Amino acid sequence: MAKSRSYKLLCPIARALDRIGDRWTLLILRDLHAGPARFTELQKGLTGIAANLLAERLTKLVEDGLARKTESTHGASLYELTGLGKKTSDVIFELAVFGARFQAEGVIATPGNLRTVATTLGVAANRVATADMSFDAAVVVDGEHMHLSVKNGQAEMRYEKARSPDLVFSTTYSDLLAVMEGELELETFATERSTLDVLSASKDSEFTELMTRITELLKDE
């Protein structure tokens, strides 16, 4: 079971690719970085993946210790990253930064869910979060709920509803992409293309600061 060609080379990069270099594997990890997910949920987010491939990849991720399968109640299996799996966030972040240089081309499939957005924003936020920031934000994109929590210089974005957020930030997927790609001014985006409901005073400036830093991060090519 679980194939995958191995490079069998004595090099850390090759060893990394033997674990996470297979087709789809990094995208599966990407979606898992947004929190535990079920098989069908992953399949929806990874437009076009075949069921057998997703099953194979998940099996290998579990074998390699990057993910774990937790059977919750009545066989409803949940996949989540292990500590080792979470270490891939830096790789994923650098891929996102590199990929942000290119325009989307040709016919593009819309993802079945926005886990991809959650992770991309999450790893970016984690890079720019400062120690003095501390808040819980509900981020709503095209009606899908995400939960960004920042504390102690660490940021984490989960694809789930926030219970008691300090603020609620709402926008659309296309506007978010536009601002990421530099085609929409952050100013316009913040004032006209999104809404920010502040529930807890003084947290909004921290959130705005974080968003500003993220766009700057992607800007310096």
Place this chain on the structure above:
Amino acid sequence: MAKSRSYKLLCPIARALDRIGDRWTLLILRDLHAGPARFTELQKGLTGIAANLLAERLTKLVEDGLARKTESTHGASLYELTGLGKKTSDVIFELAVFGARFQAEGVIATPGNLRTVATTLGVAANRVATADMSFDAAVVVDGEHMHLSVKNGQAEMRYEKARSPDLVFSTTYSDLLAVMEGELELETFATERSTLDVLSASKDSEFTELMTRITELLKDE
């Protein structure tokens, strides 16, 4: 020409993988980070790659603007990274860090040349170099010559002979791997398993500091 399945997904990570996610592509980039190389030289370093695959991948890298082919004199073609291609160094560095957690397993092929080592050390050095460092080091591993130049907080390792180095550091591939994997103490490595010929005074402490920082970088998992 130049196939490669495309994810066609609206996500920066998928866009990155459409460029550099194909099998072998990241390893080719790895070797190119050690400086311009010829077809056969790349083929030697990438143990096991088929000639047609290497040709296909190089064509695609050129098409995508990550590499360029410079016909020098009598048809002796050289491949080198473009500015865009060099931007992959962060991705490669993070892959190396992640891969360094795993032990080499099973039957492993020895690389035909040590470009892989040059790049791995080079990207690591680039992360830990400080602005006050400035030297040219000749690094010799198993008789293969590399050139590490550090200046203005930037480090670059090339797979070539240094012309006028400030120091010459010699060791073996297996000892280098052992110290990277934490199986050999840096102290033992530096005093017994390698030689350091200082040609220019005061540069040796800078080099030692750099090496210390690299091993520490890989240590904090």
Place this chain on the structure above:
DNA sequence: CGGGATCCGTTACGATACTG
């Protein structure tokens, strides 16, 4: 209905051989 397993046509890979 969620979570796969099985089957099968298509595509990419890998090894070897061959050519300018």
Place this chain on the structure above:
DNA sequence: CAGTATCGTAACGGATCCCG
């Protein structure tokens, strides 16, 4: 030396079926 050509094999992709 720098690839191209060929071909068997392995992996992918899509669909269907199955089981709790």
